[in-house]
Amino acid sequence: MEEVDKILIHALRQVGTLLSEEIDSVKQFSSELIVEAVVRCIRVIDPGLGGALPTSLPPGMSARFRVGMSLAQACQDVGFKGEIGYQTFLYSHESEIRSLLMFLVEKLPRESAEASDQPTGKSAVLQRSIAAAIRSQLAISWVPPNCRLPLHCEAQNRGALHSLRVQPLSVPHGAKGFDRKHLKEAMDYRRDVLPPVTAQISSRASLVASILEQHTTELSAAQEWDNEWKSQGLLSRLTPQEYRSRKLARLHKRIEEQLRSATAPPPDGAFGVSRSTSELSELLQTFRGSAPSNDILSKGTHFTHTQKFSFTLETTAIATSPVLAGRQTEGDVQLRQQEEIAALQQQFQQLCSDVDQLAAEMKRAGVTNAQVLDELKQRELGNVELEEKLQVKRRTISLLPDADGNLLKLQTQVESSAQRVVNLASQWEKHRAPLIDEHRRLKEICSNKDLESSRKLSEIKSLHEKIRVSTEEAKKKEESYKQLVTELESLPKDVSRSAYTQRILEIVGNIKKQKEEITKILSDTKELQKEINSLTGKLDRTFAVTDELVFKDAKKDESVRKSYKYLAALHENCNQLIQTIEDTGTILREIRDLEEQIETENSNKSVSNLQRILDDYKAIRQENAALAAKIREG
Missing domain, CATH: 1.20.5 (Single alpha-helices involved in coiled-coils or other helix-helix interfaces)
Incomplete structure (x- = not known):
């Protein structure tokens, strides 16, 4: 059982059970350890069922009984067919616990049992070392820098507190997609101009983060392209270059449409604009500079330029009369300026109204012009139809003088056409x-x-x-x-494979010897049973023949009659002796069975379990008495 217990303990450690190194057998498991191991296994087998089970026993006896019953029910739910109850966990039996743990370990899913141990590969070693380093650092309490001892400075130095910043890197890739001329230029650029990766960053602390970010970006782009090509590119029946060029053309077209929609002026009365268009307009506004929005992308007309030029001349004329302004007082100047501004505003409003009227008249004239053009086209079409009808009538009239001949010609022509x-x-x-x-x-x-x-x-x-x-x-x-x-x-190098192989061969040899001995004992038992059966039959037949012969002579001779009585008594005594021997063998077997049961009960710690049961019974009575006292007080 030692090998079985080692396998069970290893599997329980894999699922997260906290077992000390001194425990090497199921016999050493306590009730708390059994409960924890069973709950860990059930959580791996069925997370929904094991999530509500506690991994430790509560202090109260009634609560312990409830936990034991819930664990027994959970084990039955996952498929355990053996006899199980709360006593299996509270008053543990070695063989029952071993069979239960063997069932649960065999029930564990293979993937979770493998994954619950540790990750695989070189990354597993790196992750384990990182986890060990983090655990060791977390185990040390944090203290301020001024109060740190040399022990804390090893794990809590200031050098580990810098922030990681990612910077874009220019990494030379393969020569795929270049012709000879551009390939030579690219090689010259990479050799003579492009600095190494370590020189492209401003701080060495961000080197690793920048390289990892660059690698992650390239890897994700390659994976996205692979997935897109397998899902959409193959269906398009194009080559990868054609698919990329078509996708790039669609992207350029969408960008152009977005830019046109962003730069186009909004319609009159339209106040709501989409968020993307407004953001793009703001971006374009930042590209144009800080010029006023009224002057951006405004071509202007001859009338607007004339008005601006006239306003500029008037303002310059006002500005170039310092002698007149110097002769007047400051109040007169301000009053005159206000009057001029009012006059200009009135003139501007008049001009705006004139422009609006002219625009309305132009719109009306344009509508009238379109209507006239449509009517002209319709009349031209009508004239063409009338001219065609007139030509047909003229030809018909020209054929009337010789109608019979023309009809014959027409019929012959129709027949020839048919x-x-x-x-x-x-x-x-x-x-x-x-x-x-x-x-x-x-x-x-x-x-x-x-x-x-x-x-x-x-x-x-x-x-x-x-x-x-x-x-x-x-x-x-x-x-x-x-x-x-x-x-x-x-693994330790001092233990060789041959030692394990030799041990396995010895176990197999012992099993073979035991099988041979069992087979020999069974064959001897069968031979003895056959001999006993043959002797019993021979004895019965001999007694029957002797009884018949003596009974015939007993009718004639008195001495033979006494011999017959002695023979019957001897046969009866022999049967009693045989029955006594059989009863003695049965009693001896029962004694051996009872001795084995006594040994089993002694190994099951029945006395200690009974003592624990009595102690638990007393504890329950005390809890009941305390609850009754609380009820009476309430």
């Missing part, structure tokens, strides 16, 4: 049949090609899926191999 139409129809039928056959053949070829391309596309998708699954399996196997290699390296 014959020509029939000839053309027959010729068309001759050409149409092979064309229809060719069309059907080409259509069938096209459909076959479509089916073939669809089939090949599905095969390509299935191959991609198989490649992905095979890659994942290869990665898992490689990580498992690396983990096994690391575990092999961590």
Whole structure:
């Protein structure tokens, strides 16, 4: 059982049970440890069922009984068929606990049992070392820098408090997509101009973060392109370069549309603008500079330029009369300026109203012009139709003097036209049949090609899926191999494989010897039973023959009659002796069974369990008395 207990203890440690290194057998498990191990296993098997179970026993006896009953019910729910109850956890029995733990360990899912141990591969070693370092740092209480001792300075130095900042890096990639000229220029740039990665950053503390960010960006872009090409690119039936160029063209077109919609003036009375358009307009406004919004992208007309020029002349004339302004007082100057401003505003309003009137008149004139143009087109079309009708009538009138001859000519012409139409129809039928056959053949070829391309596309998708699954399996196997290699390296070197092999062979040899001895004992028992059965039959037959012979002579001779009585008494005494021997063997077997039961009960710690039961009974009585006292007081 030692090997079984070691396997069980290893599996329980994998699922998170806190077992000390001194425990190497199920016999050493306490009630609290049994409860914790069972709850951990149930949580791995069925998280919904084990989430409500506590991992430790409460102090109260009634609560312990309830926890034991809930654990027994949970074990039955996960499929345990053996006899189980609260006594299995509170008054533990070694064999019952071993069988229960063996069932739970066998019930553990393989993936979770493997994943619950540790991650695999080289990353596992790195993660374990990182976790150990973090745990060791968290175990040390934090103290201010001025109060730190040399022990704290090792893990709480100021050098570890700098912030990580990511900076863009320019990393040379492969020469794919370059022609010879551009390839040479790119190589010259990378060799002579492009600085190394360590020189592209401002602080060495951000080197690792920048490289990791660059690598993550490239890796995510490659994965996104791979997924997009497998999902949409293959369906487009284009090459990767054509698909990329078409996607880039669509992107450029969308950007141009967004820019046009952003730079276009909003319609009159439209106050609500979408958030994206307003943000893009603000961005374009920042690109244009700090000029007023009225002057941006405003082409202007000759009238506006004339008005601006006249206003500029008037303002300059006002500004260039300092002698007149110097002769007047300051109040007169302000009053005159206000009057001029009012006059200018009135003039400006008048000009604006004139402009509005002119614009309205232009709109009306444009509408009238469009209506006139439409009417002119309609009349021109009517004139064309009338001219055609007039020509037909003229030709008809010219044919009236010789109506009979013209009718004959017309009939012959109609017949010739009909014959020509029939000839053309027959010729068309001759050409149409092979064309229809060719069309059907080409259509069938096209459909076959479509089916073939669809089939090949599905095969390509299935191959991609198989490649992905095979890659994942290869990665898992490689990580498992690396983990096994690391575990092999961590194992002690003094124990050789031959020692384990020799031990296994010795166990197998002992099992064979035990089987041979059991077979020998069974064969001896069968032979003895056969001999006993043959002797019993021989004895019965001998007694029957002797009884018959003696009984015949007993009728004639008195001495023979006494011999017959002695023979019957001897046979009865022999039967009693045989029955006594059989009873003695049965009693001896019962004695051995009772001795084994006594040993089993002694190994089950029945006396200690009875004592624990009595103590628990007393504790329950005390709890009941305390509860009754509380009820009476209430």
